[in-house]
Amino acid sequence: MDRKGFFNSIKKMDLSDGEAISRMIEKKGIYKESDTFPLASLQFELTSRCNAFCRHCYNNSGAENIVKDEMTSKEWIRFSNYLVEHGGIFECIISGGEPLLIGNDIFKIMDILHDDGTIFTFLTNGFLLDTEKIHKLEKYKYHWLQISIDGLREEYHDWFRNCKGSWKKAVEAAKKVSESNIPLKIAHCVTPTNINEIGAMCDFAFSIGAKEIIAGELSLSGRTFLNRELLLTDIQRKEMISIIHEKQEQYNGKMRIKSSNSVKKGLERHREIPYSNAVIRSNGDIRLDGMAPFVVGNILKDDFAAVWKNRIKDSWEDKRVSEFIDSFEIDDRNYKFVNYIDVDIYI
Numbered sequence: 001m002d003r004k005g006f007f008n009s010i011k012k013m014d015l016s017d018g019e020a021i022s023r024m025i026e027k028k029g030i031y032k033e034s035d036t037f038p039l040a041s042l043q044f045e046l047t048s049r050c051n052a053f054c055r056h057c058y059n060n061s062g063a064e065n066i067v068k069d070e071m072t073s074k075e076w077i078r079f080s081n082y083l084v085e086h087g088g089i090f091e092c093i094i095s096g097g098e099p100l101l102i103g104n105d106i107f108k109i110m111d112i113l114h115d116d117g118t119i120f121t122f123l124t125n126g127f128l129l130d131t132e133k134i135h136k137l138e139k140y141k142y143h144w145l146q147i148s149i150d151g152l153r154e155e156y157h158d159w160f161r162n163c164k165g166s167w168k169k170a171v172e173a174a175k176k177v178s179e180s181n182i183p184l185k186i187a188h189c190v191t192p193t194n195i196n197e198i199g200a201m202c203d204f205a206f207s208i209g210a211k212e213i214i215a216g217e218l219s220l221s222g223r224t225f226l227n228r229e230l231l232l233t234d235i236q237r238k239e240m241i242s243i244i245h246e247k248q249e250q251y252n253g254k255m256r257i258k259s260s261n262s263v264k265k266g267l268e269r270h271r272e273i274p275y276s277n278a279v280i281r282s283n284g285d286i287r288l289d290g291m292a293p294f295v296v297g298n299i300l301k302d303d304f305a306a307v308w309k310n311r312i313k314d315s316w317e318d319k320r321v322s323e324f325i326d327s328f329e330i331d332d333r334n335y336k337f338v339n340y341i342d343v344d345i346y347i
Contacts, residue, residue, distance in 0.1 A: 048097045058219055080109050094122045126171075126172075149186055189217075190232065244257060295347065
């Protein structure tokens with residue numbers, strides 16, 4: 001079976017079970033192949049703009065972001081057509097910033113990929129996700145649509161997200177998504193303030209029909225560096241893991257409950273399977289990983305297929321990448337180089 005045929009065959013699976021699908025793709029060897037389209041996955045950071053200014057934002061999106069949106073909607077459409085012409089991609093992760101801020105052009109971008117068979121993961125804060133947009137989004141195939149909800153207390157969520165009214169909007173959007181045919185995933189950031197709400201948050205996610213909830217601590221990346229009081233202690237981390245394990249047993253077979261993965265282990269894993277994913281930033285930069293500050297090209301200047309074939313694997317083997325990964329300490333934090341605070345490194 002050729003690569004395209006293989007991807008078409010796994011689309012018959014439960015697409016919301018991302019881990020099972022990733023295992024199948026890895027077993028096929030696709031994550032280690034450089035020169036064959038369709039690619040397994042790319043993340044589109046459609047904009048650096050955001051209608052919130054979250055205290056923890058890992059990629060420093062929002063009003064003070066120094067990344068310029070050089071990738072206009074026209075450029076995203078051009079790049080999407082480029083990918084399709086070269087053989088396409090199995091999965092596209094739609095993110096930002098807040099991706100819905102680009103307006104109806106988002107559907108033009110998704111249409112191009114959808115018509116070629118791409119499935120989507122969609123990350124949003126839910127603020128702009130009204131009934132009309134959900135109806136438009138229903139036409140696409142998904143791993144899941146993810147909405148961030150940081151507890152059941154409106155005042156805390158709005159404070160954490162620096163956006164008044166954001167909790168109500170997120171909850172309303174989550175309920176509407178769960179009533180559609182789009183698989184809903186809830187992302188829940190755990191901090192010292194809301195650690196005791198993990199169990200109730202899992203119950204809430206199940207009550208509104210979520211397929212999955214991921215509850216995890218913050219990474220030392222982006223604005224978390226400026227708000228380090230939001231980081232968990234070792235004792236709190238153990239408490240979080242214990243609660244999550246209890247809820248996993250309670251909802252086994254009913255709803256997937258996960259904790260966030262280790263950043264260091266994730267980077268080590270990505271280094272082993274270099275062609276599993278890359279990030280296209282809103283300025284056109286091709287980043288090795290959302291949690292690693294290494295840029296290997298720019299789609300506004302370079303031929304993406306050539307970069308993918310000739311530079312991805314070698315860049316993961318670069319000494320500077322290894323030094324960055326090795327600098328993570330036992331608490332899974334890199335204090336020597338802070339992702340999205342220090343300037344990206346161009347390889």
